[in-house]
Amino acid sequence: xxxxxxxxxxxxxxxxxxxxxxxxxxxxxxxxxxxxxxxxxxxxxxxxxxxxxxxxxxxxxxxxxxxxxxxxxxxxxxxxxxxxxxxxxxxxxxxxxxxxxxxxxxxxxxxxxxxxxxxxxxxxxxxxxxxxxxxxxxxxxxxxxxxxxxxxxxxxxxxxxxxxxxxxxxxxxxxxxxxxxxxxxxxxxxxxxxxxxxxxxxxxxxxxxxxxxxxxxxxxxxxxxxxxxxxxxxxxxxxxxxxxxxxxxxxxxxxxxxxxxxxxxxxxxxxxxxxxxxxxxxxxxxxxxxxxxxxxxxxxxxxxxxxxxxxxxxxxxxxxxxxxxxxxxxxxxx
Amino acid sequence: xxxxxxxxxxxxxxxxxxxxxxxxxxxxxxxxxxxxxxxxxxxxxxxxxxxxxxxxxxxxxxxxxxxxxxxxxxxxxxxxxxxxxxxxxxxxxxxxxxxxxxxxxxxxxxxxxxxxxxxxxxxxxxxxxxxxxxxxxxxxxxxxxxxxxxxxxxxxxxxxxxxxxxxxxxxxxxxxxxxxxxxxxxxxxxxxxxxxxxxxxxxxxxxxxxxxxxxxxxxxxxxxxxxxxxxxxxxxxxxxxxxxxxxxxxxxxxxxxxxxxxxxxxxxxxxxxxxxxxxxxxxxxxxxxxxxxxxxxxxxxxxxxxxxxxxxxxxxxxxxxxxxxxxxxxxxxxxxxxxxxxxxxxxxxxxxxxxxxxxxxxxxxxxxxxxxxxxxxxxxxxxxxxxxxxxxxxxxxxxxxxxxxxxxxxxxxxxxxxxxxxxxxxxxxxxxxxxxxxxxxxxxxxxxxxxxxxxxxxxxxxxxxxxxxxxxxxxxxxxxxxxxxxxxxxxxxxxxxxx
Numbered sequence: 001x002x003x004x005x006x007x008x009x010x011x012x013x014x015x016x017x018x019x020x021x022x023x024x025x026x027x028x029x030x031x032x033x034x035x036x037x038x039x040x041x042x043x044x045x046x047x048x049x050x051x052x053x054x055x056x057x058x059x060x061x062x063x064x065x066x067x068x069x070x071x072x073x074x075x076x077x078x079x080x081x082x083x084x085x086x087x088x089x090x091x092x093x094x095x096x097x098x099x100x101x102x103x104x105x106x107x108x109x110x111x112x113x114x115x116x117x118x119x120x121x122x123x124x125x126x127x128x129x130x131x132x133x134x135x136x137x138x139x140x141x142x143x144x145x146x147x148x149x150x151x152x153x154x155x156x157x158x159x160x161x162x163x164x165x166x167x168x169x170x171x172x173x174x175x176x177x178x179x180x181x182x183x184x185x186x187x188x189x190x191x192x193x194x195x196x197x198x199x200x201x202x203x204x205x206x207x208x209x210x211x212x213x214x215x216x217x218x219x220x221x222x223x224x225x226x227x228x229x230x231x232x233x234x235x236x237x238x239x240x241x242x243x244x245x246x247x248x249x250x251x252x253x254x255x256x257x258x259x260x261x262x263x264x265x266x267x268x269x270x271x272x273x274x275x276x277x278x279x280x281x282x283x284x285x286x287x288x289x290x291x292x293x294x295x296x297x298x299x300x301x302x303x304x305x306x307x308x309x310x311x312x313x314x315x316x317x318x319x320x321x322x323x324x325x326x327x328x329x330x331x332x333x334x
Numbered sequence: 335x336x337x338x339x340x341x342x343x344x345x346x347x348x349x350x351x352x353x354x355x356x357x358x359x360x361x362x363x364x365x366x367x368x369x370x371x372x373x374x375x376x377x378x379x380x381x382x383x384x385x386x387x388x389x390x391x392x393x394x395x396x397x398x399x400x401x402x403x404x405x406x407x408x409x410x411x412x413x414x415x416x417x418x419x420x421x422x423x424x425x426x427x428x429x430x431x432x433x434x435x436x437x438x439x440x441x442x443x444x445x446x447x448x449x450x451x452x453x454x455x456x457x458x459x460x461x462x463x464x465x466x467x468x469x470x471x472x473x474x475x476x477x478x479x480x481x482x483x484x485x486x487x488x489x490x491x492x493x494x495x496x497x498x499x500x501x502x503x504x505x506x507x508x509x510x511x512x513x514x515x516x517x518x519x520x521x522x523x524x525x526x527x528x529x530x531x532x533x534x535x536x537x538x539x540x541x542x543x544x545x546x547x548x549x550x551x552x553x554x555x556x557x558x559x560x561x562x563x564x565x566x567x568x569x570x571x572x573x574x575x576x577x578x579x580x581x582x583x584x585x586x587x588x589x590x591x592x593x594x595x596x597x598x599x600x601x602x603x604x605x606x607x608x609x610x611x612x613x614x615x616x617x618x619x620x621x622x623x624x625x626x627x628x629x630x631x632x633x634x635x636x637x638x639x640x641x642x643x644x645x646x647x648x649x650x651x652x653x654x655x656x657x658x659x660x661x662x663x664x665x666x667x668x669x670x671x672x673x674x675x676x677x678x679x680x681x682x683x684x685x686x687x688x689x690x691x692x693x694x695x696x697x698x699x700x701x702x703x704x705x706x707x708x709x710x711x712x713x714x715x716x717x718x719x720x721x722x723x724x725x726x727x728x729x730x731x732x733x734x735x736x737x738x739x740x741x742x743x744x745x746x747x748x749x750x751x752x753x754x755x756x757x758x759x760x761x762x763x764x765x766x767x768x769x770x771x772x773x774x775x776x777x778x779x780x781x782x783x784x785x786x787x788x789x790x791x792x793x794x795x796x797x798x799x800x801x802x803x804x805x806x807x808x809x810x811x812x813x814x815x816x817x818x819x820x821x822x823x824x825x826x827x828x829x830x831x832x833x
Contacts, residue, residue: 199700200693207690210679217638217668217676218690218744219658277681 032271032286039293047300055296057179063292064185065240065247067285069263071192072236074284075229078196080209080276082136083264084233086125086144090118091256092151094241099160099251107167111246115238121147122234126227140230152253162249171246181243188236193281205229209276265312266291269319291315340402341366341498341529342387347396349382356382357393360555362548364498369520369530371540371561374550375573375763380533383550384500387531388420389413401497417497421504423761425487429476434458436475437490461493462486465519479625481512488519499523500531505539506760509623509789511828517543535763537566538792549573574765587775589799590614592650593783594666594752596635599644604630605807608644612752612783617774618812619798620787622827626804628787629671632754636668637661648751662691667745671756671787673734677741680730684720685711687729688744714743718773735766742773753777754785759793771797791820803827 043050069087076084094114101110121143128139162168173180196202204225207215216222237256245251270287272279291312298308342364349357357379364370374380385391387398389407398405400416407413410420427436434451435442437458442449458471467485475483484507491499501520505513520530520543534540540547541561549556549572556572592611600606605627612618620628633639635646637655645652653664661668670676678687688711689696696706711725718739720732729740738758745753755774759767774797778784788794794801795818803810803826810826 194701198702198704200697200702201700203686203690203693203702207679207682207686210681211675213676214679215690217636217658217670218679219662219748220690221657221659277679 032269032283032290036286036290036293039290039297043293043297043300046297050297050300053177055300057177057182059292059296060182061179063288064179064181065244066259066262066266067185067288068188068236068240068243069233069259070266070284070288071188071281072229072233073263073267074192074272074279074281075196075205075232076136077264077267077272077274078209078276078279079205079226079229080212081129081226081229082274083260084122084125084140084230084237085137085260086121086140086147087233087237087260087263088254088256088258089144089147089151090121090234090237091241091244091259092251092253093118093121093147094238094243095245095248095251095255096151096155096160096241096253098242098245099162099249100155102163102167107164111242114242114245115235118238118241119231119235122231122237123227125234126230129230130223130225130227136230148253155253157253159250159252160245162246165249167246168249171243181247184239184243188239189281189285192232192236196281201225201228206277206279209273209278211277262291265316268316268323271319271323273323274320275323287319339365341400342531343399343402344383344387345397345399347383347386347393347398349386349391350394355553357386357553360396360550360553361558362555363558364529364531364546366497366529367524367527368545369524369532369543370546370548371532371534371544372548372550373534373537373540373569373573375765378550378573378763379553380550381502382553384420384502384531384533387413387498387500388418414494417495419491419494419496419499421484421487421491421499421501423503423506425480425483427475427483427487427490429474431475432471433462433469433473433475433478433486434471436486437461437471437493439490441494458489458493461489465489465492465522466515467519480507481509481625484508485516485519488516492523496528498529498531500533502533503535503761504532505534505536509827510791510824511623513539535761536790537569540569541566570764573763587615587779588781589616590781593648594635594785595647595650597645597647599631599634599641599646600807601630601634601640602642603807605634605804605809606643608804608807608809610802610809610812612785614751614781614783615778616799617778617784617786617797619794619801620785620804621789621791621794621801621823622804623789626827627807628804629756631804631809632668632756632785632787633670635661636666636754638668662748662750665749665751666754667748667750667752668754669738669741669745669756669758671760673737673741673761678729678737680728682729683726684715684729684732684740685725687740688714688725688747690744692747710747711743714740714746718743719769733763733766735762735770738762738766738770739773742770746777750782752783752785754787756787757789758786759788759790791823794818794823795820 049055073084097114097117098111101113105113125140125143128134128143129136171181175183196205204215204220207220208222208225212222241256244255266288267284268274268287269291270284272284295308298311340363342362344360344362347357347360360383372380382391386393389410389412392408398407405416407416428439434455438454443453443457444450455471462469462471465485465488467489469478469482469485475486478486484504504516508516523530532544544561546558547561547564547569548558549569551573590613592613595611597609599608608631610618622628630639634641635655637657637660646655647653648664655661655664685707689707693702696703708725715723715725720736720739729737732740759770762770774784786798799815800812801818801823802812803823805827813822
């Protein structure tokens with residue numbers, strides 16, 4: 001930023017240090033809110049079903065499972081860990097174990113064990129990435145493949161069914177008309193948000209993603225912080241998988257396929273930088289809301305599946321291009 | 335060369351960015367066969383002016399003539415075609431290619447449509463030889479030292495047969511010895527009639543090499559003068575618009591007991607058997623040629639690199655320092671050499687940068703106390719007059735000098751007993767430099783022990799109480815202030831005087 005003069009009086013400091021134009025500020029801050037509003041308006045006009053409580057509960061419910069993963073994935077992107085591709089495996093781990101262990105140790109311990117094991121998978125990825133220094137894409141793909149293999153072998157490649165219908169009822173129950181699963185998602189989001197924005201661990205996460213060497217030189221335990229992001233994602237995916245298993249009362253090893261991309265899409269569309277160092281949970285969730293509403297409108301309008309995929313792919317490309325452009329705009333240093 | 339004596343004439347150049355007028359009505363005339371220095375504080379508009387000259391920016395108003403012909407440069411390739419070559423502060427080289435391949439990057443000699451490697455190596459060897467640089471054209475660039483890479487960058491510009499060469503802070507990574515070698519090269523280019531635009535903070539060097547000097551301040555041209563009739567003090571006055579009385583004020587301080595003791599420290603490669611001690615209230619200078627192992631030593635003392643031999647003692651007790659966190663616990667702080675790479679987290683605010691090493695202490699049950707965080711940052715922004723005085727400003731938007739003050743603040747927040755500063759004033763302007771020296775002076779007056787690594791001899795001589803000179807990984811015995819002279823330090827650094 002050698003172009004910005006430093007010798008100046010306090011009165012003029014503010015205007016001279018401003019990074020961009022008002023339009024640029026509005027777009028970078030409120031672009032997503034405007035986009036969500038646009039989809040809401042379009043959806044309400046185009047479909048009579050769209051703006052109904054029933055439809056919104058549907059959207060929320062389908063959002064909740066992937067939303068919990070989004071919270072974890074936000075940490076991975078912010079810490080500069082690119083992406084966690086072991087999510088399908090950790091979701092399967094959560095879903096299958098929470099059902100399969102029920103007859104053995106009871107529903108609550110089974111639920112907890114499923115999440116803990118998924119967290120352990122995240123720890124494996126995290127150690128490989130943070131301490132050994134393996135590329136996150138390769139490490140999580142490897143760990144994911146191994147875990148999925150073990151899970152498949154353990155259940156013999158078949159579908160596992162639930163044995164305790166009460167658990168299904170509990171997950172499907174509603175409080176003030178809101179499904180329990182949505183409430184759990186909201187709780188995870190709130191905790192995740194405060195952890196990232198208010199705790200020292202969260203600040204460390206942002207600093208590590210923003211400049212690894214400087215964070216290390218500032219006595220931040222960068223390796224542990226990096227590994228931690230993958231543990232958090234593992235725990236989130238495990239919880240998400242366990243809830244999914246209980247909802248469906250059945251789980252196959254491939255139950256989690258595609259969730260990693262849905263989660264990454266949401267986080268990236270939310271404007272969290274894929275290069276790390278910048279982002280928040282509310283942003284990622286705003287991205288998720290937008291993607292979910294858009295998908296919902298497309299489904300209601302009868303848009304064919306391949307076209308939906310095309311639209312979402314385009315959205316990711318635009319979001320990443322915007323991220324790069326905004327960085328350049330910010331002087332290449334953000 | 336050309337019959338026209340004027341290589342470059344820029345008239346009425348202005349450049350406006352949203353919210354900032356970076357240049358206003360700047361005139362610059364550079365003749366063939368002369369070195370024209372451009373000086374000014376950080377943010378005075380030097381870089382912007384050079385970006386206009388190199389075709390990166392299109393000026394808002396103004397005209398540029400090259401050899402008497404008005405030109406309009408829309409992209410760097412246009413400027414290159416007109417014979418303008420830039421040597422940037424950040425080197426634009428490819429580490430994995432050879433020296434020769436870098437010199438001819440983008441315009442390799444061809445034979446039957448293929449790169450003619452033999453000719454390329456021959457030509458590169460000839461160019462390097464002509465410049466007096468002892469570098470193997472077949473060596474991998476990444477294996478060279480930074481100063482050798484700098485020479486390759488200059489050879490690359492020279493090989494293109496330029497009419498105008500622009501050098502941006504070419505000596506910032508060179509020791510004084512290597513700077514002398516660079517100046518020999520520049521004088522040779524000058525004799526060949528090349529016009530040289532030379533940007534530097536180092537006024538002594540400017541006076542040594544330049545024929546003309548243009549001073550910029552706040553985006554405006556203050557004056558152009560022949561270098562013969564101007565002094566460093568006068569240049570500083572024109573740059574800052576006020577008189578800076580003492581560039582290196584030395585605050586007297588009481589020297590106490592040894593705080594940090596390094597005994598026989600070595601990493602088996604960059605430095606070995608290094609011993610020295612720093613006392614409370616003392617500034618110990620650590621100097622030497624670039625590559626002598628100073629930074630590696632400092633990083634090792636701070637736990638950023640491993641050691642294989644020796645020990646570190648704090649207050650008489652040996653401490654095991656295997657991580658920066660351990661160093662912070664032991665009371666050691668380190669302001670690194672490379673601000674951009676190791677010093678700041680650009681996406682965070684000044685406040686968030688300052689509190690980074692002490693975040694845990696500011697937290698309860700994992701939650702950072704915002705009030706404590708704010709109070710810390712506000713006190714430092716005020717004490718060190720960081721501009722703008724807004725701790726919420728993203729640190730990347732601050733000038734180099736103010737970023738450096740924030741980095742120093744960050745380390746003082748850990749309440750250290752020893753502060754190691756690695757080239758603390760490199761790339762900062764004169765005003766900020768004096769302020770950083772004032773801050774260091776206050777710290778030692780308060781009883782802190784300071785180790786200052788610096789390549790700038792005048793700074794070392796002006797500020798330090800004792801100086802240790804490093805050469806090839808070995809440290810000299812400390813030289814007392816009374817016995818210090820430039821000649822003595824250079825003799826120790828180059829090995830003319832045995833350590």
